[in-house]
Each structure stands twice: as C-alpha cells, then as structure tokens.
Amino acid sequence: MDNHINAQDNYITGKLPWRERLSYGASDFACSFTFSLIGTYLMYFYTDVFGISAVGTLMLVARVIDALDGPFWGIMIDHTHTKWGRSRPFLLWFNAPFTIFTILCFTTPNLPMTWKIVWAYVTYIGIDVLYSAVNIPLTSILPSMTADPDERVVLSTIRSLFSNFGGTLISVIALPLVGLFGGANNPRRGFFWLAVLAALVFFVIYLFVFANLRERVQTRQSQKPLPIKTSLKALKRNWPWLIVIGLNFVYWLGMQTKGQVTIYFFKYNLQEPGLVSLALFFNAVGLVSVFLTPYVVTKIGKKRTLLGGLLISIVGQLILGLGAWTLSTVTVILGTIVGNFGNGFVGALIAVLLADAVDYGEWKNNVRAEGIVTSASSFTAKFGMGLGGAITGLLLSIGHYVPNKTQTAASLFSIEANYVWVPLLALVLSFILILFYQLTPNKERIMRQELNAKHQKEAAEDAAFSN
Structure with a gap:
C-alpha cells in the first residue's frame, strides 16, 4: 500500500498540505474547462455548425x-483495491480515453446525415460515460482524504473555485478562439482545434492531480473490495443522501436547460450575439x-447557507425574467450576476x-x-x-426553431422558457427539498464522535493483531 496512506496519518483530522488542496481544486478546473465547453456549446455546434437535427x-x-x-x-470504485486506494486509480486509468473523446465530439467527418447522427450519438454518449469515470472519483475521494x-x-470550496474559474474561462474564450482557429467562415475547424486545446489541458492537469492526491481515511471495509450487496446497504435509511440526490436532479435539470x-x-x-462571452x-x-462559503458555514451552518444561496439564485432568475420580458440587456446582466452569486x-x-x-451511511448501517x-x-x-x-x-x-433564421414569436418564447422559467422552477423545487434536510450540526457532531471512536478502536485492534 502507498506509504502515504495509513490510519495514523496526522492529516486525517487536520489541515491538508496546500499542494494537495490545490491539486484537488485543479481536478475540477480541468473537468469544467472541458465539459463546460460541451455543456454550453455542443448543442449549438450540432444544430448550427454540424447541421444535424x-x-x-x-x-x-x-x-x-x-x-x-x-x-x-460507483460499484467499480467500491470494488477496487489498489496500492493507490479506491478512487484515485480512476484518475489515471481514464485520463487518456476522456481526452480522446473530447476531441472526437467536435470532429465533423464528411458523412451523410444518417451517419452524422450516428457519429454524434457514439461520441456524445462516449464522452458522457467517460466523464463519469473521471469525475465521480473526485467526489468519492473526498471523504477518504480527510475526516x-x-x-x-475547505477542499470543496477550493474545488468549486477552480471549477467555476475553469467553466467561466472556457465559456468566455471559446467563441473568440473558434474565430481565431477557424477564421470567419470555418467554425468547424475552429471548434475542432478548441477541443484539442481543452483536451490537452485536461490530460496534463489530471496527471498532476493523480500524482498528488492521497486516500488517508482507511477503515477495515475500505481496505478490501466491497461486494455490491454490502455497498447498497449504505443507502438504507440514508435520509441526507436522499435529499442530496433529489437536489442534484432538479438543480442540474434547470442549470442544463439554461446553459445550453x-x-x-x-x-x-x-x-446581441457579441455579448455571449460577457454574459458567461x-x-x-x-x-x-x-470563497465566502467556509466563513458563512461557520456562522449559520450548511443548511442555511445552502437555502440562502438558492434564495439568491431565485431572485436572480426573477430579475432575468424581467429582463427577458422588457428585452433589457442591462437587466439580464444584473439577473445573471445575482443568480451566479x-x-x-x-x-x-x-x-x-x-x-x-x-x-x-457508515454511522447508521455500518457500511462505508x-x-x-x-x-x-x-x-x-x-x-x-x-x-x-x-x-x-x-x-x-414546439416553437419551430430554425437555425440561423429570424425566429418567430413562438420560437423566441421557447428559448426564453429554457433560459428563464424552467431554471426558476428547478430552483424553487431545490429550495423546498433542502427545507427537509435534517442532519443538524448537533447530530453531525455526535455522528463524527462515534465514527472517530469506531475507527480508532479498529486501528488499535488491527495493530494488536498484526503484532
């Protein structure tokens, strides 16, 4: 086993070195830099550049x-047991495949329409599947890095900072780089070389991330493969998990309709097509x-911080709706700023x-x-x-959208509904869900005390057995 990983590591209940903190953040910079390109521009690329319906x-x-x-x-991660840990190996194994498929998504072979659609299905499904392979381990490794x-x-804040910066950066520079690489009349070539750039950035950063992250929180279960049946027990009566997966569903549904x-x-x-980069x-x-999240959490707790963030986003979306109704660019930008905050x-x-x-899940079901x-x-x-x-x-x-044409009133409203009203509904539902989140600070404190006692007992028993 990696000599950086042992149950007595001082970093388990303390601050991690900045090299590792920054590496964890850089991982989501790489993910956002590539996948925001796909999430923001791929639908437009398909309809207005590649020409598929x-x-x-x-x-x-x-x-x-x-x-x-x-x-x-997830099952593969729980079933993996290597000298590098459970989650960390996936950052290395699937780095190159994800890099290749990023480029293929924006490759436009000269094919009949039917085969263009087949190409789009294969490459888009491929990039989605591989993104899970490189991104899920970033979340699953967090509870193993520190208790x-x-x-x-702090780690999640740094990751979000880097993620936000990566997504913003590629969103802002994408169209100018498409013009630079492809010229005024060749967006196909421009998008292709932009994808090559994004893929190379991802590949290099992920090698760096793999080299620096460590899995320190080791229990008896984490040091051996978990059978599927055992893994699933961690979900039994896991109410915090149920709330989070509900939040993930409705929140990202709304963000997806808006982003694309x-x-x-x-x-x-x-x-105002020239303002796309500014808005992004x-x-x-x-x-x-x-950046403010750790401070706010210490003052009012995670639940209230999350509810406050959702409420601000709802207000921003309402301002955005007013801007869409009045066709006021200034109001739209104001709503964008408030919502993003x-x-x-x-x-x-x-x-x-x-x-x-x-x-x-470990506390209630004895399964980590x-x-x-x-x-x-x-x-x-x-x-x-x-x-x-x-x-x-x-x-x-439904709105009869036609690419690169003057849009009808119905088409314009369909775009507005995607950009304003569907995301607003998703944010309201997310707010309601978090109202039911019941892992209070006091309950969380008791949970951590009991888990720490359990882990210390296991470590002492294992040390005595090995001697």
Whole structure:
C-alpha cells in the first residue's frame, strides 16, 4: 500500500498540505474547462455548425445511458483495491480515453446525415460515460482524504473555485478562439482545434492531480473490495443522501436547460450575439460566494447557507425574467450576476453534503461505501441534465426553431422558457427539498464522535493483531 496512506496519518483530522488542496481544486478546473465547453456549446455546434437535427432526443438518450452508468462506476470504485486506494486509480486509468473523446465530439467527418447522427450519438454518449469515470472519483475521494468536517468544506470550496474559474474561462474564450482557429467562415475547424486545446489541458492537469492526491481515511471495509450487496446497504435509511440526490436532479435539470440555450438567447432574443462571452464571464461572480462559503458555514451552518444561496439564485432568475420580458440587456446582466452569486454557495456545498452522506451511511448501517453513495448522486444529476436537454429540444421543436433564421414569436418564447422559467422552477423545487434536510450540526457532531471512536478502536485492534 502507498506509504502515504495509513490510519495514523496526522492529516486525517487536520489541515491538508496546500499542494494537495490545490491539486484537488485543479481536478475540477480541468473537468469544467472541458465539459463546460460541451455543456454550453455542443448543442449549438450540432444544430448550427454540424447541421444535424433531433438534438433533444440525442441529449436525452445519452444522458439516460450516462445516468445508468453512474452506479456502475460507483460499484467499480467500491470494488477496487489498489496500492493507490479506491478512487484515485480512476484518475489515471481514464485520463487518456476522456481526452480522446473530447476531441472526437467536435470532429465533423464528411458523412451523410444518417451517419452524422450516428457519429454524434457514439461520441456524445462516449464522452458522457467517460466523464463519469473521471469525475465521480473526485467526489468519492473526498471523504477518504480527510475526516475533518471543516477541512472538507475547505477542499470543496477550493474545488468549486477552480471549477467555476475553469467553466467561466472556457465559456468566455471559446467563441473568440473558434474565430481565431477557424477564421470567419470555418467554425468547424475552429471548434475542432478548441477541443484539442481543452483536451490537452485536461490530460496534463489530471496527471498532476493523480500524482498528488492521497486516500488517508482507511477503515477495515475500505481496505478490501466491497461486494455490491454490502455497498447498497449504505443507502438504507440514508435520509441526507436522499435529499442530496433529489437536489442534484432538479438543480442540474434547470442549470442544463439554461446553459445550453445561452448562446441562442443572446443571439435571437436580445439580438446581441457579441455579448455571449460577457454574459458567461459573469459566471465568475460565483467565485466570490464560493470563497465566502467556509466563513458563512461557520456562522449559520450548511443548511442555511445552502437555502440562502438558492434564495439568491431565485431572485436572480426573477430579475432575468424581467429582463427577458422588457428585452433589457442591462437587466439580464444584473439577473445573471445575482443568480451566479447564489449558485456559488450551492455548488460549493453539494460535494460536502455527499461526503456527509457517506459518513451517515457508515454511522447508521455500518457500511462505508464512498463509490455507490456518490455515484448514485451522479446518476440523478446526469439524469436531470439529460431530461433538461430533452426539455430544451422539445421546447425548441414546439416553437419551430430554425437555425440561423429570424425566429418567430413562438420560437423566441421557447428559448426564453429554457433560459428563464424552467431554471426558476428547478430552483424553487431545490429550495423546498433542502427545507427537509435534517442532519443538524448537533447530530453531525455526535455522528463524527462515534465514527472517530469506531475507527480508532479498529486501528488499535488491527495493530494488536498484526503484532
């Protein structure tokens, strides 16, 4: 076993070195830098550049398949036992495949329409499945890096900061780079070389991340493969986990519908296509709230911080709706800024709540299954995103959207509904869900005390046995 991993490591209940903190954050910079390119621009690329239709169906099918593979990766993580740990090996094994498929998604072979659609299905499903393979381990490894609740918030905050920055950066520079690489008349070539750049950034960073992360929280169960039947016991009566997976479903459904029509909204509704990069730049506002999250959590707790973030996001979405109604670019930008500030708190805390759900599963059911607990949450998030993609395609179809043409009133409203009203409904439902979250600070304190006592007892017994 890696000599950095042992039950007596001082970092288990204390602060981790900054090299490791920054590596954990860099992992989600890489993920967001590549996958935000796909989430924000791939639908537009398919309809307006590659020239294929029935994109909504493609998005739904791909996301459903991807959602189903989430538990598979979780089971694989729980069943993995290497000298590097359970989650960490996946960061190395699937680095290159994800890099290759990122490029293939924006490759446009000269094919008949039927085969173009087949190519889109294969590459999009492939990138979704491989994204789960490289991203789920980032969440499942968190409860194994440290048992300190404050350090988990710090790690998740750093990860969210990097994620927000990576997603904002690629969103802002994407279209200018497409123009630079492809010129004014060749967006196919421009998107291809942009994908190559994003893929190379991901590949290099993930090698660095793999080299620096460590899995320290080792229990008897984590040092051997877990049977599937045993892993599933961690979900029994795991109420914090149920709330988080519900949140993941509705929240990411709304964010998906909004994100993938951003370019449509500014191009057709506001008739300001040049402002797309500026609007996406304001995603960076979320960096401020992410940075503030650890401080706010210490003052009012995780639940209230999350509810506050959702409430701010709801207000921002309402302002956005006013801007869409009045066609006021200034009001739309203001709503974007307010909404992104709220979203920063939400993004920073979801991974922390999942890590708490891992502990809760062990506390209540005596089963520590990082993989199945975190991947099941990924399942609902991806399914929500898939449904969001299908809703986008359905509404565009109902509105009779035609690429690169002057849109009808019905088409413009379908774009507005995706950008404003579906996300607003998702945020309201997310707020209601978190009202039922019952892992109070006092209950969490008792849980951690009992788990720490259990782990110390196991370590002492194992040490005595080995001697």
